Amino acid sequence: MYMIENSILGFFAVSGFALVISLLVAAxxxxxxxxxxxxxxxxTRVDHSWLAFIPYVQYYPLGKILREIRICGFVIPHMEWVLLAAPLVYSLLALIPFINVIASIAYFIFYAIVTYSLFNKYSRYALVMTIVSFILPFFFPIFVFTIRNNTLIKK
Structure with missing residues (x-):
């Protein structure tokens, strides 16, 4: 009985340690x-740039940085509002059977384009950074941090 209790305690200790490390990495x-x-x-002189530290609301400064996105000749203006609305619209569409699959694909493609557009403005390696960010998502914040002092390449 003593060995079983020690194994359970050991399991919880290792799990707790892994949880703490995961939370520190995420933070x-x-x-x-x-x-x-x-x-x-x-x-880029965005008003209220401090909003970048507030989860979800940080889409607002991201949209202000991007301003507009061109997709197949179609221009999406006011990206700050589009980026704020997109997760809400997706959440509603995800509740509808069959449409949730289409919405998921469209949402993924939209955010791939947004990610590429951001990296393309500040890096010559935008395509590589976008692909790596989607394969290994923990690289996205690292890439955003690395381009923070780059000069604007494309408007």
Whole structure:
């Protein structure tokens, strides 16, 4: 009986340690992304650039940095509002059977384009950074942090 209790305690100790490490890594990545976005917003003179530190609301400065996106000749203006509305619209569409699959694909493609557009404005390696960010998502905040001081390449 004593060995079983020790195994259970050991399991919880290892699990707790892994949880703490995971939370520290997640917090570090969040801070990298928020600070990188904040610096990009400051450098592009976005009002209320401090919003980059507030989850979900950080889409507003991201949209202000992007301004507009061109997709197949179609221009999406006011990206700050589109980026704020997109998760809400997706959440509603995800509740409808069959449409949820189409909405998921469209949402994924939309955010791939947004990610590429951000990286394309500040890096010559936008395609590589976008692909790596979608294969290994923890690289996205690292990339945003690394481009924070880059000069604007494309408007």
């Amino acid at each position: 570090g990545l969040y801070l990298l992304f928020s600070y990188g976005l904040y610096r990009l917003a400051e450098r």
